[in-house]
Amino acid sequence: MLELLEGSKAVARAVALTRPDVVCAYPISPQTHIVEALSVMVRDGHLKDCDYINVESEFAAMSVSIGASAAGGRVYTATASQGLLYMAEAIYNASGLKLPIVMTVANRALGAPINIWNDQSDSLSQRDSGWLQLFAVDNQEAIDLHVIAYKIAEQISLPVMVCMDGFVLTHASDVVELPTQEQVDAFLPPLAPLEKLSLKNPRSMGMMAGPDVFTETKYLAHQAMIQAHTVIARAAADFAAAVGRESWRPVRVWGPDLEDRPARQGEIAVIGMGSVMGTTQAAAARLWEQGVKTRLITLGSYRPFPARTVREAIGTADRVVVLDRALMLGVGGVLSADVRRSMARLGIPMHSVVAGLGGRSITERSLAKTLRQAKVGELGELEFMDLKQDLVTMSDAAVPVRAPARGAARPGAAAAPAGAPGAEGPDDAAASAPGAPAAAADDAMPTKPAQTGGPALTASAGSLGTATADEKATSADGAAPAAGDRAAPTASDRREG
């Protein structure tokens, strides 16, 4: 049955269909609507035989999940952003203990500066935590993925993060179809944990491992992650069969020509995760008529990273554009680092486009512009989509972001000045972009001089200096004074002496 539902409510109902024993969570935007809806379902009896626990922190949320899972329960929790970081120690512990917990991450930026809006920095910061990370493109996928996630988690005894873009998906209403209880029950058998605290078979969990076995433990965890690919693919296919329709997939390749094939010569492979791929599809369809041909590779599985499938899908594309929703400061996009590793020997240039950080809209227009630039070889190796040039201040050694000659990564393109966007240390540049000029060793991200008159951000973004609201109110044209500028002495200036 098709229904118009808010993403969070839909996810809550999908979780309820999996019959969790314990739900525990700590509120944080944009996850709140999911756990609020679940608290109602537990209270009003829709979700039976389930303990709902309001905990006092995310650290407690994950720790309660660990205990509940260790005792053999099916467990659900959800968080985002600061909350995910606050549970970090317990996150690594949960995967090390091989507990099949499922957690929604309503993807949100990380502070400082604090920001409640969507990007993917939070879950990607936990990419090495040993959790699976599966991404939904839309709310239908988010619903399906929660059910699929339990199947995967319990089959391989590893925890799974179901990642969905905060607000963009969690707070958006869409027409979706929930699976029926019968379908879910048939697809997802009751949990039979690999190991649990048991009176009949008392075992010790979480023991110390010395140098004699530690490497082997990690080796096995590594192998388990690789084996997860097979389990994920099977679970996804089984679910689609169970509900009799299209559903989430670990990798999806799409082109406006609707042909099911890898990218080929003359085409650009565009790689991304989450809701941005919907907008990208619209942009790609329009661009196709203008001769900009693209193949979209949507990653549903980020951990484990489906390197081989990605490599195959890239095929013989002219170039690869990665839409990065998380940034490794001083390096480049997080996702593009994985993509780069998987296509290291292809010799195809790759562009990392850092886009939509902290909730900035990724518009069809900006995407189209980016892809057109890629087509004509004018896209840098590392680009920041819609960067507001006037808001970034100058550092002494900086060169303009918009270098006169672009396309440093393109074989045979004019040389970009040292330190241009995307320029990396000689090793990397050579490996990933044959023909690209070796960049300066100092590859700090260059910035452009701030325009006078506009509010400028200081380099230490975490300590955004501000004018008081009062000061702003008194400035006649309404323009905010420059950050860190003391337009007028504050009360404390007068007193501190």
Next chain:
Amino acid sequence: MAKVHIPFMQTGALAVGGRLLDEDERSVQAWQDRPSTLTRGHRACQGCAEALAARWVLDTAMEVTGGKLMVANATGCLEVFSTLYPESAWRVPWIHSLFANAASVATGIAATNHAKGRDDIRVIAQGGDGGTADIGMACLSGMFERNDDVLYVCYDNQAYMNTGVQRSGATPPAARTSTTPAVGLSPGNTFGQGKFVPKIAMAHEIPYVATATVADLRDLEAKVRTAMKHRGARYLHILVTCPLGWGTKTAASIKMARLATQCGLFPVFEAEYGDITGVTPIRSRVPVEDYLRPQRRFAHLFGPRGDEAALERIRGQAERNIRQYHLLEEGVLA
């Protein structure tokens, strides 16, 4: 500070009862050049008592310290409504770090000031009830236990308001929140849960612990002054009405806080080194219903499908407070 007489200020600043105060006795809010630590232009809801209390606390502290004050703020409404870049409503050196760590950040500020021989600069940490009672409890207890030279102020609006009114460890029983909905067998927040942080603070035997409300701002001001006279760890717990989370009229914020004290549900007292040293007695007692009925978060307790049993338990709580803190005995200390 130059004292400028202002003819039409709120009576709370200029007068007590019907008596106009001498200039020396008047509230810091009565002076035209009051510090306005939290100045206009912020985005708090109309009737937000957290904003009101914060200004009174910090303006008083600014006056007491001669402007030598630094503030660490936990995540929460107070932080969010006051500082969306590029605007800040603060006129005091102010830092927001995280939700859980305001007490520790404040300890760090005090440590640097101390190391640099600037013990004249005083430090206040502040946060909501969630940031205090729940996620920030470990850092707070550490600060208390080491007796660091910090005044911690908790603005208790009894839920996680900033994220949309979820239950906290300071949410009263039966209150409806978005994670304790008014459905099911025992609607609203569960009885027998929750904690009263002032008592936890007292258990650390720190120099000064006090409670206050926005209904008695002169008392609040006096308590900030007392707190600033002490060195070491101090704790001030202020009940602040939140019209949004409580479902009350924006004009009723002061009244609601007063009813909370006059029905016995919120005891107002001071304690030094773990012992209660002063209690504000109930002036004219009201039934708990007078306090609960105007709040939508308690609406399910009333009407034809009301919950008399829950009301009885809440009455019991008020009775217990009155007994425990001697709230009806004028001039009596516990």
